Amino acid sequence: MPFLTKNAPEQIDMKIMTSALNLFVENGYHNVTVHDIQKRSGVSIGAIYHHFGSKEGVATKLFNHIINELEQLISTITETIESPSEQCKEIIKKLFEYTESKPNIIAFVFHAKHTEFLSGDYLVYNSSPFIKMREVIAKGIECGEFLETDKMAASSCIYGGAIRMIQLRLDGIIEKPITEYYDTIINAAWSGLKAETPAEVS
Amino acid sequence: MPFLTKNAPEQIDMKIMTSALNLFVENGYHNVTVHDIQKRSGVSIGAIYHHFGSKEGVATKLFNHIINELEQLISTITETIESPSEQCKEIIKKLFEYTESKPNIIAFVFHAKHTEFLSGDYLVYNSSPFIKMREVIAKGIECGEFLETDKMAASSCIYGGAIRMIQLRLDGIIEKPITEYYDTIINAAWSGLKAETPAEVS
DNA sequence: GTCTATACGCTGATAGAC
DNA sequence: GTCTATCAGCGTATAGAC
Structure with a gap:
């Protein structure tokens, strides 16, 4: 049964990306060598270059993969739940759960400075999941569920608190699960x- | 007047640190070479190694310098203003002003992944200015100015919104001055x- | 498609003159 | 104390066998 001894190409891709993700989060992109990825993933250097072309290629594909996963998470929520306000809550809930169950995925999105390896001036916070998150707030304001404030300011307030908790949790400064x-x-x-305050009387 | 043609040692230190700060923020620590710092600061390689010992030395001293500046900013506020709630507002105000007037200083603190060059497991958010910021919230809760909530959660909510705005502004996603x-x-x-909402009647 | 051994460029750091 | 020229090591990427 030779088809069992050889790994399917997608499995090799995933093995490499998973190892790379963990190493990048643990040590930072530039402190990780291709040889490190090779060792941890168990595949050969040749395989890495064959599948991804370069170290930057690994990081880029990994980044896109994770952004896609996040994008789907958000889409599922906005398609299932009606009220923007409730969508928003569910998004934060899921992000908190992810932070506990798959911390490295979240760390890679919120912690990394992607301009260090993503060519051009691509910005994480302009990627689709984050744009969709802000749109949820905009709709919430339109339909009167949130106060009529500036869209950016409202987004920052609502998600900012949650994102801050995620960052502090990932840094180990918050010790309990943020859920x-x-x-x-x-x-x-x-x-x-x-x-x-009790009504102030002069 | 030879004392005018030669720079005072502190001036050279500052020249090097300022150039390093700008380069680190623009390109990321690992994408900056000592030669880059040399070129932009106008001093020689030898001077850099004489004053700072290593590239990591430049980054570490720069980091401490900035943390000190921030620490003094916070201290001045807490010593001048009485009410924790007002201290907190003033801190956010000053951070917003700094973001506009000295964006790279703020970017270096909030954007960088310092574990990439700070040895050991030193954490920015455990440095004195951030601890003091959380203490302000704690006191505000104690004296009844804030709702009695978890200290960490309250800090995240209050500063989180502001920090989020700062990050989005530094990334250019917010176009107007955040002040x-x-x-x-x-x-x-x-x-x-x-x-x-108008009182809901069934 | 996968592997190992190798090459080449770059970068942090030093040596030694002034 | 400051400078320039140079080195040594490392890390990405490739060449070529299987």
Whole structure:
């Protein structure tokens, strides 16, 4: 059964990309050599260059792969749920869950400085998942679920708190799983943090 | 007047650090060679190695220099203003102003992945300015100015929105100076974004 | 398609004159 | 203290066998 001893090409691709992802997140793109990827993935140098052309090729394909995964996550949510406000909550929930279950995928998106290996001036936060996330907010404002504020400012406030938690969690500064903070974050973003002072009388 | 033709040693240090800062932010630490720093600063390779010992030395001293500057900014605010809630606003205001006037300093702090050149597991967000920023929130909760929520979650919500704006501005995704968004951001963080729906009657 | 051994360019760092 | 010229090591990519 020779077809079992040889790996399917997609499996080799995935092996290489998975190893590369973990190494990039652990050490940073430039501190990872092609030989490191070779060792951890178990395939040969030749195979890496045959499949990806270059080290940058590995990073680029990996990046696109992950952006696609994220894009699908967002699309599924916006297609399933009606209310923008609820879509927004679900997006944050899923991002928190991903942060705990697949931290390196999230770290690669939120932590890396992609301009270091992505040629040109491609910007992560202009990629489709992030654009869609901002559109959710825009619709929420239009349909009156959110206060009528500037779209960018509203996006920053709502997702900013969540993204900040993700970053602090990935850095190990927050020690508990952030899924536990979900309700708190949502409540704060929706209703604010100002203490309800008893009506001030002069 | 030979004392005018020769630069004071501190001036050379600053020249090197300023050039390094700009190059690091523009291209990323690993895409900058010592020769690049040499060319832009106008001093010799020898001077760089004499003053800083290594490329990593340049980055480390630069990093400490900037963290100190930020630390002083925060300290001045906490010593001058009484109310934690107002301290917090002032911090965000100053960070926004810095983002516009000295973007590269802010970019170096918020954008860089410092683990790539800082030895050990030193974390930016555990450095003194960020710890102090979180303490401001903690005090605000204690004295009743903020809702009694988890300290980390509250910090993330308040600063997260602002930091997100800074990041989007540095990436060029926000086109207007973010100082214009200051009031909106503060209002959203303090009072929330949920639209005040007319009392729902069944 | 996959492998190993090799080449070539680049970069951080040094040596030694001034 | 400052400079220039040079080195040594590493890391990407390739050549060529299987």
